[in-house]
Amino acid sequence: MTDPKSHLAGLVRSALEHVFPDAAGTDILIERPRDATHGDFACTVALQLAKQLKRPPRQIAESLRTALVDREAAATTRFLDAVEIAGAGFINFRLAPETRVAGVRSVLQLGDAYGRAAAEGDKVVVEFVSANPTGPLHVGHGRQAALGDTLSALLEVRGRRVTREFYYNDAGVQIQTLALSVQARLRGLQPGEVAWPESAYNGDYVRDIADDYAARKTVAAADGTPVTAGGDTENLDDVRRFAVAYLRHEQDVDLRAFGTAFDVFSLESSLYAEGRVAAVVKNMIASGRTYEKDGALWLRTTDYGDDKDRVVRKSDGSYTYFVPDVAYHIGKWERGFRHAINVQGTDHHSTITRVRGGLQAVSESTGAEIPTGYPDYVLHSMVKVMRGGEEVKISKRAGSYVTLRDLVEWVGRDAVRFFLVSRRADSEFLFDIDLALSKSEENPVYYVQYAHARICSLLAQWTLLRQQSGTSALRAADLSPLALARESALAQRLSAYPEMLDDAARELAPHTLTFFLRDLASEFHSYYNAERILVDDSRLCDARVALCAAVRQVLANGLSLLGVSAPEKM
RNA sequence: GCGCCCGUAGCUCAGCGGAUUAGAGUAUUGGCCUCCGAAGCCAAGGGUCGUGGGUUCGAAUCCCGCCGGGCGCGCCA
Numbered sequence: 001m002t003d004p005k006s007h008l009a010g011l012v013r014s015a016l017e018h019v020f021p022d023a024a025g026t027d028i029l030i031e032r033p034r035d036a037t038h039g040d041f042a043c044t045v046a047l048q049l050a051k052q053l054k055r056p057p058r059q060i061a062e063s064l065r066t067a068l069v070d071r072e073a074a075a076t077t078r079f080l081d082a083v084e085i086a087g088a089g090f091i092n093f094r095l096a097p098e099t100r101v102a103g104v105r106s107v108l109q110l111g112d113a114y115g116r117a118a119a120e121g122d123k124v125v126v127e128f129v130s131a132n133p134t135g136p137l138h139v140g141h142g143r144q145a146a147l148g149d150t151l152s153a154l155l156e157v158r159g160r161r162v163t164r165e166f167y168y169n170d171a172g173v174q175i176q177t178l179a180l181s182v183q184a185r186l187r188g189l190q191p192g193e194v195a196w197p198e199s200a201y202n203g204d205y206v207r208d209i210a211d212d213y214a215a216r217k218t219v220a221a222a223d224g225t226p227v228t229a230g231g232d233t234e235n236l237d238d239v240r241r242f243a244v245a246y247l248r249h250e251q252d253v254d255l256r257a258f259g260t261a262f263d264v265f266s267l268e269s270s271l272y273a274e275g276r277v278a279a280v281v282k283n284m285i286a287s288g289r290t291y292e293k294d295g296a297l298w299l300r301t302t303d304y305g306d307d308k309d310r311v312v313r314k315s316d317g318s319y320t321y322f323v324p325d326v327a328y329h330i331g332k333w334e335r336g337f338r339h340a341i342n343v344q345g346t347d348h349h350s351t352i353t354r355v356r357g358g359l360q361a362v363s364e365s366t367g368a369e370i371p372t373g374y375p376d377y378v379l380h381s382m383v384k385v386m387r388g389g390e391e392v393k394i395s396k397r398a399g400s401y402v403t404l405r406d407l408v409e410w411v412g413r414d415a416v417r418f419f420l421v422s423r424r425a426d427s428e429f430l431f432d433i434d435l436a437l438s439k440s441e442e443n444p445v446y447y448v449q450y451a452h453a454r455i456c457s458l459l460a461q462w463t464l465l466r467q468q469s470g471t472s473a474l475r476a477a478d479l480s481p482l483a484l485a486r487e488s489a490l491a492q493r494l495s496a497y498p499e500m501l502d503d504a505a506r507e508l509a510p511h512t513l514t515f516f517l518r519d520l521a522s523e524f525h526s527y528y529n530a531e532r533i534l535v536d537d538s539r540l541c542d543a544r545v546a547l548c549a550a551v552r553q554v555l556a557n558g559l560s561l562l563g564v565s566a567p568e569k570m
Numbered sequence: 571g572c573g574c575c576c577g578u579a580g581c582u583c584a585g586c587g588g589a590u591u592a593g594a595g596u597a598u599u600g601g602c603c604u605c606c607g608a609a610g611c612c613a614a615g616g617g618u619c620g621u622g623g624g625u626u627c628g629a630a631u632c633c634c635g636c637c638g639g640g641c642g643c644g645c646c647a
Contacts, residue, residue, distance in 0.1 A: 035590075044589055050627085057627095087590035088628080132647075172647055296645050307573065307643075314645040321647050349574060350642050381575075381640065423583070426575060428640065430582070435596090438609090444595075446609050454607055461606060515584060518594080529602085529611040570609070 004099055004495060005030050007079065008041055012091075015067035016045065020060070023049050032496065036485070039084065039092035040100070040492060046089040057089025064091060100488040101479040103495030107550035108475045115498050115557055117159035124160045125332050126152045127375075128343035129255070129262075130167040133247040134178045136205055137254050139383040140345055142404040143429060145260045146420035146563075147380060148343040150510040153561040158505045163337070164262045167328060170244060171268040172321060177201065178247075179240035185210035186233040191399075203399030209246050213239060221248040223265060254405050258413060259563045266331075268324050276327040277319060281312060284358065286365035304357030304372075322351065326358035333359075333370055340375035341508065345382070346426070352377055378508050380425040387433040411436040414564045418445040421562060422514040444518050448555060449567055451521035455552040456568040458533055462545045465534065477546040481539055486527045487547060493520055497554050501561075517558045524551050 009028045017024040026045060033042045046061035053060060065083045068091075072080050082094040107114045128148025131141050148164070156162045169175075181200040189195050191202040200206075212219070213229040219242070220226045227245035230238040255262075271277050281297070284290050289300045295315035302309055311320050332340045356372065363370040385392040385402045392402055407416050415436040422444065423429055435443065466473065482491065497516070504512035533544045556566040 029587095031589095033590075034585095034593075038590065042590080047589060047628090090590055092590085169647065174647065294645080298645095311645045316645080318645090320645065325647095346575070346641050348642085348647090351647090352574095379575080379641095427583080428576075432582080435582085443609080447595090450607080450609050454610080457607060511584085515594085522594085525610055526612090528606080529608095532606065534606050570607085 003498060004079075004095060004102075005032075005041065005499060008043075008093060011068060011071060011079075012043055012045065012064065015064050015071060019063045019067050020049070020053060023052060032492075033092070036489065038086065038090070039082070039094045040488075041093040041095075043091045043093070044089075046091060050089065058085060061085045061089045061091050095488075095492075097480070097483065097488070101482050101491045101547075104479055104482075104491050104547055104550045105475070107494055107553050108546060111553060112557060112560075114553060115501050116157050117498075119156075119159055119161060121155075121159035121161060122339055123163070123337050124155055124339040124341065125163045125165050125264075125335075125337040126155070126341045126343065127165045127167055129260075130169075130344075131251060132169045132172070132174050133244045133251065134174045135201060135203060135247065137251055137404040138401040139385055139404060139407055139431065140380075142258065142407060142416060143380055143383050143420045144343050144345070145255065145258055145404070146417050147378065147425055147510055149260045150417075150421050150513065150562055151341065151343070151378065151505075151508060153563070154501060154505040154510060154513065157561060158501055160339075160505075163264055164260075165264045165266060166262045167266045167268070168248070169268045169321070171272060171324070175240060175244060178206075178243050179236055181206045182210050182213060182239050182243045183233060183236060186214060186239070201399070205247075205250075209243050212246065213242050219246045219249045221245045221252070254403075254408075257408060258404065259417065266328060268328070271324045271327045271331070276331060277324050280323055280327040280330060280358070280362055281319065283362040283365045284312060287361040289361050289364075299358060299361060301354050301357035304353065304360050306353045306357055310354050310357075322354050322358060325351070325355050326362060329355060329359055329375060330362055330368075333368060333374070341378060342375050343378045343380065343425075346379045347382075349379055376508070378425050381428045383420075383429040383431055385431045385433065392433070407431070414449070415443070415445045417562055418448075418514060418564050421510045424509065424511055444514065445564065446570070448517045448521045448559065449565070450570060451524050452552055452555045452559070452566045453568060453570045454528065455524070455548045455555075458548055459545065459552070462534060462541070466538075466542075474542065474546040474549050477542040478539060479543050479546060481537075481543040482547060484531065486523075486530060487544075490520075490523050490527055490547060490551060493523060494550055494554050497558070513558055513561060517555060517562075520551065520554060520558075524548070 009030050012028045012030070013024075016026065016028070026049060028043065028045055030041050030043055033039065046057045046064060049060055050057040062085055065085055068080070068083050072078075072083075078096040079099050080093055081096045084092045084094070086092050110116075126148055128144045129137070129141050131137055152162045152164050177199055178201060180197055184195075184197055184200055185207050191200070214231055216229045216231040218226050218228040221244075225245070227242055229242040232238060284299055285297075289303055290312060291298050291300070296311045297313035298309045299312050300309050310322060312323055313319055329340065356374065359370050359374060360372060362368070385407070394400065410433055419431060419436055420429070436445075482488070500512060500516045504510055531544070533541070533548060535541045535544070559566045
């Protein structure tokens, strides 16, 4: 059987076609009521149709109810227990007990694969972090890493073929600034001195790079290429090459420690090297939407909803950054990604229209037929770090901001990852260090992990009791003794897991997952405190243990999507 | 000034393709370990959903104004 929700939608649709053929095309929306007294599912289709059918909603609901009850009576297996009309015309459904607990069996049978859809979906590229190699990763990058990684996992688990990608802007003036900063350090200068370049990076890491450069050390970037420092202060190209490799390596170390792995690293410099930037300019001109003004080449991005036209080629002959950005996205399209999602800070919001416009112009002249909404964006706002009631702004390491490494050292990877995805991306994030460190109070990470560990302990005891191994015996357990309201509520939540994953993936809203896990853990803790699991009656005992084992499995599956550990002991 | 986002309990936040009585955590107060892990559970109090209009049988949710906050508004990235 399909999941209960879609099955129910099918039933309602068929009843609707029978009773009100004129309204057969109506969307059937099945929701899970917050209030358990309203049943397991509810449908508002009667309210929606009242106007169209010119009949009171309760009357429509009543006709549908009759048809549904007839169908249920004729069915071979029992699915519904009751169909009730309530309020203005809601149809509330109560599932048969066997329907309710059916989800428990699927969870135990599928194990780690529960919630996973067949990998038949589109190819999608998720670009995130994309930090310039000019300094250590900061907490904002951490938020991006957590959001991007979890979103990728969500898309993947629901069948999309995901590529996680990191883009380096390694061709701009910022890299030049980095090289000059290192060079200044090599000359023995320090921030604050008169000769120190005004725009230079002041963090301690610049001195570290200079020291290693002078010592002619070798570093390996994320792609593994070793770079050895020449040690010559005056050779700026060499300084730059070493500094970039050094910082790429540092970022790689941080990302690995954070549990984030990328499939592809793209370099802005390679877009120039491969002639992709020049090709984009050529195609923009061919689209007929460019013009020369003040010695520069402009693209009429206002044709695509931008609030002003944008410069493509500056009067000095170089290109603005958005050109390689467009070239990069043309590349994504050409690699076969019909969906691309970029995770970025809201401070880059204004670039969206520009990049999409640029893609449209190129698409028009090449006939690529890139959709106007390509690529998709998940924008997140800034992270503010609080400790002891005050904002933490300065990190020794970076000089002017708190690094991801600082954060992970302070509170641990699990807490950082869980926290950073636990809010809507567009909300401003207040990261409270004291809160993430608390081991007993309002710390949702421990709350969820604790539920997992508790169940593991329970399963270990049950195994001793029954002298059986693992969950294999539980898959066959008779679940009919699970008759309590708490038990069916838990089972219902387990069966809602795949739906929740779909919603989170569709809405590009990974925070949904953390809320689900907290609610599931909460429901388990309540159940655990109210009822004894390991009871003498072995049928009841096995059924309850099977339910708990299913809860554990879903907690573990969900945590793994978040990249958070599911400990057996804490 | 213009554009986008946000304003929900003391605090931190869900809910916002309208729909049955607005939720969670925390903080406060009071209970629960001779019993499967108290990093837990139960209960109470706490909200004109920023504000004023509008659409609707029905609005925290959709539309408009205003107030307050964030981000952006370069031939920077």
